[in-house]
Amino acid sequence: MAHRTPVIISTDPGVDDIVAILFALASPELEILAFITSFGNTDITSSRINILKAYQAVSRHLEQFPADSARFPNFTSAVKPILACGSAGPLEGDLHSAQYFHGRDGLGGISERHPELNIESNDSQHPQLTITDLSGLEVASHIIRSRPSRTVTYIALGPLTDLAWLMHDDATLFRDRIGRIVCMGGALDVPGNTSPVAEFNFFADPYAVKKLLIQAEIENPTLLPLDRFIMLPLDITTPHELPFPFYKDKVDPSFETSAKPSDPSNKSPLTHFTSSFLEQTRVVMLQFGKDAMELHDIVAMWCAIGNPPVPDGCVDTLALGWSARNRIFDIERTGELTRGFLVVDRRDDLSAYAPGANRAEVQAELDRHNSHHGAWESTAVPALVETEHAPSVVPARGVMCVYATPGPGTLLKLLTERVWGVVV
Numbered sequence: 001m002a003h004r005t006p007v008i009i010s011t012d013p014g015v016d017d018i019v020a021i022l023f024a025l026a027s028p029e030l031e032i033l034a035f036i037t038s039f040g041n042t043d044i045t046s047s048r049i050n051i052l053k054a055y056q057a058v059s060r061h062l063e064q065f066p067a068d069s070a071r072f073p074n075f076t077s078a079v080k081p082i083l084a085c086g087s088a089g090p091l092e093g094d095l096h097s098a099q100y101f102h103g104r105d106g107l108g109g110i111s112e113r114h115p116e117l118n119i120e121s122n123d124s125q126h127p128q129l130t131i132t133d134l135s136g137l138e139v140a141s142h143i144i145r146s147r148p149s150r151t152v153t154y155i156a157l158g159p160l161t162d163l164a165w166l167m168h169d170d171a172t173l174f175r176d177r178i179g180r181i182v183c184m185g186g187a188l189d190v191p192g193n194t195s196p197v198a199e200f201n202f203f204a205d206p207y208a209v210k211k212l213l214i215q216a217e218i219e220n221p222t223l224l225p226l227d228r229f230i231m232l233p234l235d236i237t238t239p240h241e242l243p244f245p246f247y248k249d250k251v252d253p254s255f256e257t258s259a260k261p262s263d264p265s266n267k268s269p270l271t272h273f274t275s276s277f278l279e280q281t282r283v284v285m286l287q288f289g290k291d292a293m294e295l296h297d298i299v300a301m302w303c304a305i306g307n308p309p310v311p312d313g314c315v316d317t318l319a320l321g322w323s324a325r326n327r328i329f330d331i332e333r334t335g336e337l338t339r340g341f342l343v344v345d346r347r348d349d350l351s352a353y354a355p356g357a358n359r360a361e362v363q364a365e366l367d368r369h370n371s372h373h374g375a376w377e378s379t380a381v382p383a384l385v386e387t388e389h390a391p392s393v394v395p396a397r398g399v400m401c402v403y404a405t406p407g408p409g410t411l412l413k414l415l416t417e418r419v420w421g422v423v424v
Contacts (some may be wrong), residue, residue: 004031005029005179005305006147006151007033007155008139010036010136010156010162011051012159013047013054013106013107015277015278016108016295016296017157018054019415020297021051022270023419025075028074030074032156033147034083034084034103035081035082035083037083037085037136038088038161039087039158039159040205040300042108043088044085044088046104047106048090051129052119053119054334056126057273075128076128082139082143084134084163087159089161090207090208091164091207096161099420103283108276108277108279108280109280115143117246118234141170144178151309152178153177153181153304154178154180155182160205160208161205167224173226179228179240179308180308181230182230182232182304182307184201184232184297185209185231185233186329186342190234192234192340193238195337197338197341202331203411204340206340209335209340227324229399230401231400231401232296232303238296241290241412242293242295243291244291247278252275257367262275270419274420295411298411298415299405306406307319321410323403323406324401324403329343
């Protein structure tokens with residue numbers, strides 16, 4: 001078997017987190033060592049239960065379709081992933097959740113609409129998982145210490161609280177031995193999704209973001225290894241979508257919304273599971289004027305799949321099709337309207353407008369040339385002219401932020417084939 005990247009997945013399982021976890025289970029490039037569940041999209045108890053529901057759905061699917069077991073190499077792995085609880089709230093400040101989008105149970109209310117999907121057992125014995133009472137901090141520290149140095153990737157799909165506690169507990173261990181950190185979070189040059197200015201994960205614990213990404217660079221450069229930290233903000237994740245008409249056409253022909261709940265008798269157990277939470281997600285997204293689910297956490301998982309850690313001393317560049325650039329920003333922690341807002345420093349930033357430039361005039365110039373208004377709109381020239389010969393990673397101050405992937409269509413095709421076994 002080809003080399004597999006050992007990963008720790010820190011997650012607050014809502015709808016896109018669960019799809020990302022199914023994607024990970026179906027990805028032979030990864031070796032899942034642990035799930036650390038936390039507050040965020042829902043409460044910490046529901047987060048833990050949602051992992052068990054995902055595993056139960058795959059188990060039921062493979063019981064009915066045993067030939068599909070090869071499609072989920074991480075489900076029957078020789079090393080059973082550890083399921084541990086992480087933080088129940090942020091480092092400081094009020095507790096916020098995204099139940100307005102993900103529902104009280106984190107999966108669109110399937111606990112009430114689809115009781116047949118409730119887990120059969122929540123005890124410590126599980127055929128595919130090692131369920132522990134140890135904290136997520138203890139589990140992550142043990143894994144990082146026991147695995148070869150610079151080999152483990154830490155994937156943060158939720159608030160950065162647990163990573164902040166891990167750094168607080170033993171920064172030297174983490175800094176010296178972690179291979180890569182992949183984080184979904186933040187909004188740089190686009191509106192937020194939780195508020196007009198903030199992305200949810202950074203909104204949920206802006207204190208952790210401040211400690212890890214800003215203070216690590218300015219006040220304590222030895223805290224977090226930013227050279228091995230990759231951030232995927234809304235700027236790059238939002239364009240990647242699972243259109244619901246596509247899902248209906250390719251995966252579940254009977255898929256509608258929660259007004260017509262999924263019927264388990266006419267589809268596979270796995271498709272029934274995903275349709276049972278996506279049906280309510282579709283209701284919410286249609287209220288926002290979009291008939292698609294944005295694949296935020298799935299893009300982060302894809303990044304981890306395609307960009308394993310590199311050995312110490314080697315040049316760290318991203319895989320073909322992936323590009324990142326260092327961005328300099330700070331974060332609002334207590335603003336009445338701006339909690340979680342990333343204040344981008346455009347004074348010494350390659351993405352900034354030219355000195356003295358008038359933003360309205362730059363936008364008009366882009367329109368005149370029919371140029372795309374993207375993450376690098378400030379250049380007043382098409383983005384490819386600026387970036388096509390640039391290295392994937394430019395050593396500089398700031399946080400490495402992805403601004404290009406192999407493309408939304410590439411991800412949609414890979415996700416559909418791996419999770420649902422449908423070739424498109």
